Amino acid sequence: MKKNYTFQPSTCRENTNAEKYILRKQLFGREDVLPVWVADMDIDTPDFVLEAVKKRLEHPVFGYEEVPKSAFLAQIEWMKKEHGVVYELEDMFYSHSVVASMNAVIEAFTKEGEGVIVQTPVYSPFFHSVKEHKRKLIKNPLKQLVDGKYVFDIEDLKAKIDEKTKLLLLCSPHNPVGRVWLKEELEQILELCLEHNIVVFSDEIHSDLVYAPNFHMPFASLSQKARDITITAMGVGKTFNMAGFAMSTVAISNKELREKFMEVYKKVHFANGTVFGHVGFEAAYTHGKEWLEDLKLHLIQNFHMLQILCEKYPHAVNVTPIEATYLAWLDCRGMQLSNKKLKEFFVNEAKLGLNNGISFGREGSGFMRLNFAISHAKMLQVIKQLENALQNRYGRKND
Template identity: 55%
Template sequence: MFNFDTSTDRQNSNSEKYTKRDKLFGTNDITPMWVADMDIDTPMFVLDAIKERLKHPVLGYESIPQSMYQAQISWLDRRYGAKFDTADMLYSPSVVASIGIAIEAFSDIGDNIIVQTPVYPQFFKSIKRYKRDILENPLIEKDDGSWIMDIKNLKSQINKKTKLLILCNPHNPVGRSWHKDELEQLLDVCIKNNIIVFSDEIHCDLVYTPHKHTVFSSIDDRAKDITVSAFGVGKSFNLAGLSTSTVAIQNKKIKNKFMEVYNKIHFPQGSILSCVAFETAYKYSDIWLEELKIHLWQNYISLKNLCDKYPQYIKITPIEATYLAWLDC
C-alpha cells in the first residue's frame, strides 16, 4: 500500500506554483492549483534508482539507452494494446516542444491548425508563435455537463490550408477519455482531408474505471500513417521537473519530415537522471499507479460533493480522466 495522504512541503523547493503565488495573485496566502502537477512525493522506487545511479562518480555525456524506450513500449502495449518499435521513438524535453516541431514540420506560415476548445492554453501559444492560424472546433457541452466532439462543425470548417489537428487525448481540461468510436470519426475526417494528427496523450495513464484509453495511432493502420503521438512521465508519475517525454511516429515519411526540424534545432537528448527515472517509472509503477488513481478519484468525489451543495454558485464537470477539475463558477 502506498500513502498519498501525506507529502513533503513544497513551499521552499522552487516549486513553480508556490514561488509565483505573489507575482500572479498578489499574495502567498493561497493554495495554488494552477499548475498540472500533484502535491505527492515522487515514487520512492524512482528516487532509489536515481540515488543508485549517483553512486557512479561520472556524470559525463551519455546516449539514451534503448532500454528506456523499451520500458515505455512495453507499458503502452500491456496497458493499452498499442504497438510501437524503438525505431518509432524520439526523445523530447516536453510535449509542448514536440508540438512546436510538428507545427514547423507539417505546416507553413498562414496555414490553419485545428484545436478543440476549451483546451490546454499552450496549444494556442504554440500555434501563434509559429505564425499559423488557429481553427477552433469547439466541443459541445451536454445537459449533464460532459463534453463531446462536434464532427459536423469540424467538417464544415476545414479548408485547403488546414494541415494539422492537435488532439488532446485524454482531454485537458474537460476530463474526457475519448471513446474509440469518437476517435474513429475524427480519423475519418482527417484521412479524407489529408490532415496530420498530433495526439497529446500525456494524461493517458490517468483514466478512471470503467473508461479505457485508446491510443489514437492504434485505431488502425490508417491512423498510424497520419499520427505523431506524444507521451510523458510528468503527469502520471509526478516527474515534470525532469523534462522528459517521447514522440512516437510510425510512418517513415512523416517521421523524416519531423526529424528535419528536430535535427535542425539540435534537440537535447535527455539527462542521465531523467533517463533513469523514466525507465524505472515505466518498469515498476503499475501497482503504484492503480492506487494513485483510487486516491485521485476519491479526491474528485470529495470536490464534487462539495460543489453539489452550492449549485447556484459552482458546477463541476464530470470527468473520465486526468486529475484536473473544470469548474463553472
C-alpha cells in the same frame, strides 16, 4: 507482496523552486493561497524512481549520455500492456517537453498561413503554439451536453476544414474537460483527417490517469491508416509526478512522417535529456503499475469530496464529470461573476489559487480549473476553504 501507497502530504514544497508555490504572489497577488493550479502533484514522486536516481548517483561521472534503449523499451512495453498499442524502437524520439514536441510538429508539418485545428477549451500552449508559428488557428470548440460532459462538434469541424488545413492537435485525454475520447468519437475525427490529408498530433500525456471503467484509446491504434498520420506524445511527467525530469517521448510509426519530423528535431537539437531523466523514466515504466493503481484510487476519492461540496451549491458551482486527469473543471457560471471577479472570489474569499477557465480559451469563460492531486488532508483543507467562502455568499447548506 503488494505495497500499499497512501499518498500522505508531500514533502513540503515551500521554499523550493516549485512553480506552483513561487509564482503565487505574481499570479494571485498574495502568498497565502493554497496553490491548486499548475498540473503537477503535491504528492511525492514514487520511491522506485528516487531509488533509481540514487543508484545513478553512485557513479560519479555525468557526461553526455544517450537515452538507453532499455528506457524506450520499458515505455514500449508499458504502452503495449496498458494501451494495446505497439511501437518499435525506431519509432521513438526523446523530447524534453510535450509542448516542445508540439511546436516541432507544427514547424515540420505546416507552413506559415496554413491551418491548424485545436479543440477548445484546451491547455493554452495548443493555441499559443499555433499563433506563435504564424499558422492559422482553426478553433473547433467542444460542445457541452446538459450533464456538463463535453463532446466533439464534428459538423463544425467539417465546416471549418479547407485545403489549407494541415494539422489537428488532439488532446487525448482532454485537459481541462477531463474526457477520455471513445473509439467512435476518435473515428469521426480520423475519417475527416484521412479525407483531407490532415496530420494528427495526439497529446496523450494524461493517458495513464484514466479512471475505470473508462479506458484510453491511442489515436494511432484506431487502424493502420490512423498510425500513418499520427504523431503521439507521451511521458512520465503527469503520471509519476516527474515534470521536473524533462523526459517525454514522441512516437511516429510512419517513415515519411518520421523523416519530416526529424528534420526539425535535428535542427533545433532536442539532444538526449539528463542522466537522471533516463533512469527515472525507465524505473517509472518498469515498476509503476501498482503505484499508479493506488494513486488513481486516491485521486478519485479527492474528486468525490469536491463533488459532494459542489452538490450543495448547484446554482453556484458544478463540477464537470471526470474520466481522466487530476484536474477538475468547475463550472462557476451560476455565480454570475466576471472572470476577474471569479478569480478574486477564489483568491481572496477561498484563499485558493486555481487556473482561470478563460486561460483555456474563450469557451472557458466562467470556469475554473482545480488540481486535486494532493493528499486527502490537503484536499479537506481545500474543501473547507471553498465551503466557507460559498457559505459566506450563499448561506450554510446542510450535509
